[in-house]
Amino acid sequence: MKKLFVLFVAVALVGFTVPAVAGDWSFYGSARLATFWTDTDGGDVGIDDEGLQWAQQGNARIGARVKGETVSGRFEYGSGPNLRLLYGTWNFGSGRILLGQTYGPVNLFHSNQVFNGDGDLLNYGGTYGGRTPQLNLKVGGFQVALLTPQSASPIGVDGDGDTTTPKIEASYSFSTDAFSVTVVGGYQTYEIENSSDAGNYDVDAWVVGIGGGVHFGPAYVNANLMAGQNVGNYGLWTTGAAGAAVVAGSLEDTDTIGGILVVGFKASDMLSFEGGYGLVSHELDVSGSNEDETQAYYVQAVINIAPGFFIVPEVGFVDFQDNGANVDEGDMTYFGAKWQMNF
Secondary structure: OHHHHHHHHHHHHHHHHHHHHOOEEEEEEEEEEEEEEEEEEOOOOOOOEEEEEEEEOOOOEEEEEEEOOOEEEEEEEEOOOEEEEEEEEEEOOOOEEEEEEEEOOOOEOOOOOOHHHHOOOOOOOOEOOOEEEEEEEEEOOEEEEEEOOOOOOOEOOOOEEEOOOOEEEEEEEEEOOOEEEEEEEEEEEEEEEOOOOOOOEEEEEEEEEEEEEEEEOOEEEEEEEEEEEOHHHHOOOOOOOOOOEEEOOEEEOEEEEEEEEEEEEEOOOOEEEEEEEEEEEEEEOOOOOOOEEEEEEEEEEEEEEEOOEEEEEEEEEEEOOEOOOOOEOOEEEEEEEEEEEEO
C-alpha cells in the first residue's frame, strides 16, 4: 500500500508539472577555439611582450530555445561556466514583453572581428552594454527596457554607490532587403556616498548611437557612430579612461566619441572576406587633459569547411596612442585564426 501511495504521488506530480514545461525545446551549442600570436609594444606605460594564445573562447556556449504558444524562453551558458542568457518572453499579439538576462537595446553589432573573443570592434568605437537583467517591451521596431544599473565609483575616490532608478535604454530599427538602420540611446544616474574624501557625488551617464548596413549584391558596408558621457560608469565596454573623475573635490565628466567602418565581400559559399576599422576617443573635462584615443584595424577571411564548421584567419593592429596625460601607451599586432563548430 505504501508503494502504491508513493507511485500515486509521483504520477500526480508529473501530471501537475508537465504543463509548466510544455513547449518545443531546441538545444544548440558552439565550440570556439582561438589560436593567435600577439606582439605587444608597451610604450611608456607597459612592457614589451609576445606570446601564443591557444584556448577555448569564453563565448563558447551551450543553450536551448523553448517555444510555447504565447510564452517562450531561452537559456545559454558560456565556457566559464557563466550564465550568458536566461529570459522568458510573452507574445501579446501586437508586441512582446521580455524579462530576464539578455542583450540591452543599446547593443549594436556591425563587425565580425574574431580576435578578443569575437570582439567585433565593440571596445574600439562600437556600442556594447552587455547582457543585463531587464524588463523589455518591444512593439514593431521600437524597444524600451529598464535594466540593472551600474554604480561604480568615479576615478580618484572610493565610496558606496546608491541607485534609486534603473538604467533605461531604447532603440528603433528599420530594415529592407537592401539596408538596415538602428538608433539607440541609454541613460542612468546614481549617487556616491561615504566616499574616501568624505564627499557625495551624483554621477550621470548616457550613450547615444546610430548604426546600419547597406548590401550591394555580394558586397556590404556596415558602420556605426556613438557618443556618450561617463560611458565607463554606464557599463559600456570600451578601451581607455572612460569614467568620471573627482579632481580637487569636484566631479568631472568624461566625453566619449567613437565609430567603426566595415566592408565585406562574399566570393563564394565557401569563402568571404572582411576588413574593419574602429576609433574611440575619451576626454576628461579638465583644463590641460588630452584625448585618450585608440584605433584598431583588421582583415579576415571566412573559410567554410562543412555546414556549421568554419575557420576565420585574421590579422589586426591596435594602436593605443597617447593617454589623457599625453603618455604613449604602445600598440599590439596579432595574427592567427578562430575555429568554430556550431551544433
